[in-house]
Amino acid sequence: MTVFACARCGAVLTAPVTQIALPVHAHHTYGHDLLPALMDPGTYAVDPEPSGPPWRPWSEIAVEEAEARGIFAPVHALSFGAPGAIVVAPGDTRGTVLIPERCDGYCMGLDGRDGPNLACARCGQEVATRIDDCSYWQAVWLVPHAVRRLIADGPARRTVDWETLAQLPGTPPIEHPGGWSPRWEAAIGAALAHLLAASAGMPVAVPDGLAMGAFGRVLDALLPPGPPAKRAALVGPGLPAVDPVPDIALVPRHPQTGEVWQPSHTAQTVPLAADVWRHLAFPHEGLPLPVSGRMPDGVLRDEPLPRHPWGSFRPGSTVFLHTLARLPAVRQPWLRKIYDQVNDHPYARPF
Known part of the structure; x- marks a missing residue:
């Protein structure tokens, strides 16, 4: 089992969680409905691709550079942010507070348009982005460089054969x-x-x-x-x-x-x-x-x-x-x- 803690002050930010594969629908938006949580309670997943700013439009990216990233056809833009964003269910977060000036959304909730909107309640470090607007799977994405993994007590979740x-x-x-x-x-x-x-x-x-x-x-x-x-x-x-x-x-x-x-x-x-x-x-x-x-x-x-x-x-x-x-x-x-x-x-x- 794993817990994630603030990289600055060490405060625990999640419940004990076990890693699973990133769901195929992680970045899939849908209609005008409020969707459920992306992750099951007690689990987390890691997105291996870069995410967040800075972004570069396709016109500024050489074919060889894109293919080195594993992209073989034109996309609107590519993120050149840090890879390895960690996603957990909103109910598995601990010790975080919303950053009021970053709580914009399109319709019914938060869509993360302004970057990380959750801070560590102890030290104020930006640590995650909560997304719960309509069309999006409800999730909390931990900023890779702002958190660190700690071993937690308890049995690991058994891998189903x-x-x-x-x-x-x-x-x-x-x-x-x-x-x-x-x-x-x-x-x-x-x-x-x-x-x-x-x-x-x-x-x-x-x-x-x-x-x-x-x-x-x-x-x-x-x-x-x-x-x-x-x-x-x-x-x-x-x-x-x-x-x-x-x-x-x-x-x-x-x-x-x-x-x-x-x-x-x-x-x-x-x-x-x-x-x-x-x-x-x-x-x-x-x-x-x-x-x-x-x-x-x-x-x-x-x-x-x-x-x-x-x-x-x-x-x-x-x-x-x-x-x-x-x-x-x-x-x-x-x-x-x-x-x-x-x-x-x-x-x-x-x-």
Whole structure:
């Protein structure tokens, strides 16, 4: 277990927390809603990329400099701030106070536009930025150079093995009262970038059902028409072997370690957030069976009615672009054309 303390005076700033992988939706904004906390209680994650000012526009960055940073397609601007920002749930912070003159936001809360807005309550050092405005995941981002890690008493959180992970419930794709889950939009957007790169520009067949709804319409719009030249399939712990071996394996990414599950065969892998992968691999819609007495678990109910979406699924374009810009394959002309098309019109269908 770890606690983070003020680098200046040593005051403890967080509850004991355990490191997990940075969620794929960490920088994904969504609609005009108040979103929940990005991190589960008792966890933290580290963003390996630089964040915060100074920023430099793409026009001032040489291609070689960008590629050394792992960026292979144009972005609006790049941060040249410190890497390694640490994110925790707002409820896991301790001993901090708001900096009143830095509490601006767009609508319903704080968006961090003015830089760090939390200070150490003991010495006044700027230590973190709290974000809780609409469209943003609620989070506290600790400034890397302003805090230091300390070992905390208590048992470390156990790493869940793949077999146990496959048995956990997945994240439903639809939220009340009928909107698609922002976690799904982000996860599918990131996986779509990898899936396009694995396609080599050829049509891809994806599994029927929810996977077709998530990927099929977008692939049809972005890839050339014609009979599928490659086949994608869900592969991972708890699933039977796929025969014949698919060209592309949609596999889970471990939420704690960030490890991507590796199949025994040689198919190209496309990582997918484990909670979304589980729902695709093991859908649980309930059984439409007549019953008497108390309704048992697992039976499709008519009250409340099953959730149905307002419209077709649309993956998150910002996460798609963020992921695709960091894949070397985007330098291929056909994929760069797709990137530029979406970058110029990020909210046009099918996004």
